[in-house]
Amino acid sequence: MEKSVNIKNKRAAHEYFLIQEFTAGICLTGTEIKSIRDGKASIADAYCSFTGMELFVRNMHIAEYSMGSYYNHEAKRDRKLLLTVKELRKLSVKVKERGFTIIPVLLFINEAGLAKLTIALARGKHSYDKRETLKQKDSKREMERNG
DSSP: OOOOOEEEOHHHHHHEEEEEEEEEEEOOOHHHHHHHHTTOEEOTTOEEEEETTEEEEESOEEOOOTTOOTTOOOTTOOEEEEOOHHHHHHHHHHHHSTTEEEEEEEEEEOTTSOEEEEEEEEEEOOHHHHHHHHHHHHHHHHHHHHO
């Protein structure tokens, strides 16, 4: 049985209000998908941006494949995201509004063996919003412990 790969961006929910999520395919090379299947990827510092009408994920780290030769990939290259034209249009309009950004939330391998990236349209939190989120989390944890 193959182990499932779920690489989460734990900082995303703390730093941003996640408004809407989309699941996108990623254009990868052979050594990149092998590294992802080994779980050697990080989306903690990654973000998405438009180049023309194409959406790219930038700063996503996929470690070089240990068995790869000179065909190995660059660890932090820009990777194209595959979304429908309707979704791309909606995201591009929203990103032009002040305060909105697109961040990766989850990198996973689906049942067909393809790498998918869950991205979210997000708005940044202020420090007081972050404190409020932490208070809610603590009170929820306390309720579960006592109840």
